[in-house]
Amino acid sequence: MPSSNGFLLVVAFAILFIAHGQGLPPEFTRWYVHVVNGLSNGRTLFVHCNSKDDDLGGRNLDPETDFNWSFRQHVLRRTLFWCYVSKDGAHASFKVFWQDVLLFHKCAWKDCIWIAKDDGVYIKDLARNTDEFRRRWKP
Numbered sequence: 001m002p003s004s005n006g007f008l009l010v011v012a013f014a015i016l017f018i019a020h021g022q023g024l025p026p027e028f029t030r031w032y033v034h035v036v037n038g039l040s041n042g043r044t045l046f047v048h049c050n051s052k053d054d055d056l057g058g059r060n061l062d063p064e065t066d067f068n069w070s071f072r073q074h075v076l077r078r079t080l081f082w083c084y085v086s087k088d089g090a091h092a093s094f095k096v097f098w099q100d101v102l103l104f105h106k107c108a109w110k111d112c113i114w115i116a117k118d119d120g121v122y123i124k125d126l127a128r129n130t131d132e133f134r135r136r137w138k139p
């Protein structure tokens with residue numbers, strides 16, 4: 001009976017729709033990006049992050065604090081976030097999230113953790129439990 005097929009279709013779409021909201025389909029992942037102030041001597045880190053669509057605003061981070069945000073990423077969407085950071089007399093700009101399986105691996109498919117230290121910016125490689133140097137400070 002056609003109307004019962006139509007009903008099943010509606011139910012199927014309703015289930016898919018609800019599943020989306022819960023993040024159930026594997027092609028959707030909730031990602032967390034962190035920028036951590038790892039500077040010594042109680043110094044403040046300024047951080048300003050953006051994507052093409054979102055300006056997350058600039059802020060000063062107290063020592064050892066973590067600025068973070070999350071978003072859902074579809075495999076087919078090319079989400080890109082980048083950050084500008086500065087400390088007394090030096091600054092750096094770097095991508096913090098982009099479409100890259102190597103990056104996803106370092107982030108353990110969940111948390112991309114960037115740490116500004118005295119000598120530059122590091123990413124935490126959660127797969128190997130090391131901090132990997134990525135950016136030198138520019139004067």
Ligand SMILES: *[C@@H]1O[C@H](CO)[C@@H](O)[C@H](O)[C@H]1NC(C)=O
Binds near residue numbers: 066067068
């Ligand atoms: C993420 O940021 C919030 C403040 O917005 C902070 O309370 C929380 O500790 C941060 N998360 C982590 C893992 O540090």
